Amino acid sequence: MTEDITLPLATVNVTVLDSNGDPVPGATLAGKEGGPTSAVTFDAFPGGSVTGTVNLLGGTANSDGILSYASFLGAGPVTGVLTGPSGSPQTTVAIPAVTTDPTNATVTLPSTESFSGVVMTSAGQPVSGVSVGLGSGQAITAADGSFTVNAPPGVYTLSMGHSPFGARLSSR
Numbered sequence: 001m002t003e004d005i006t007l008p009l010a011t012v013n014v015t016v017l018d019s020n021g022d023p024v025p026g027a028t029l030a031g032k033e034g035g036p037t038s039a040v041t042f043d044a045f046p047g048g049s050v051t052g053t054v055n056l057l058g059g060t061a062n063s064d065g066i067l068s069y070a071s072f073l074g075a076g077p078v079t080g081v082l083t084g085p086s087g088s089p090q091t092t093v094a095i096p097a098v099t100t101d102p103t104n105a106t107v108t109l110p111s112t113e114s115f116s117g118v119v120m121t122s123a124g125q126p127v128s129g130v131s132v133g134l135g136s137g138q139a140i141t142a143a144d145g146s147f148t149v150n151a152p153p154g155v156y157t158l159s160m161g162h163s164p165f166g167a168r169l170s171s172r
Helices: none
Strands: 009-017 028-031 038-045 048-054 066-072 078-083 090-095 103-108 113-118 131-134 137-140 146-151 155-160 163-170
Touching: 090 103, 131 146
Parallel strands: 009 103
Antiparallel strands: 009 066, 028 078, 038 048, 078 090, 113 146, 131 137, 131 155, 137 146, 155 163
16 A cells, blocks of 8 residues: 655744844854754554654755755754854754754754964964864864964863863953
């Protein structure tokens, strides 16, 4: 026997705002590895049902700070990782249950400070392509060795590549 089934899809619209309430174009949202998923059971046809697992699909915010993805009506809340543009730190966010089509959610990135510097050899030559990290903020040095990393205000251990150098920076 063959049955046609229609699954109840819904659009999830996530508006990404900065700490001032302004939209954040280019922010990305991805499912959190090992994060919770949501099981949904649908009545697919008389006497039969289908159970599926829903993961957060995510996407990239448009110029209005809105990203959209498809989900199933009835999907429970899921956890995602939100990253702002240009080396902003990652933030874990909760996306609510999908109860309507569309389901709308708003998430706010934490306030950040910009930390800048230049990576040079002991002979004073700039080093490009070095991964620089402060907390969950990341950047790659430019051809002139410069970098800018955004992170929440605080004191951090600067890491480059895979080894921490122990340099301490604080926001001004």
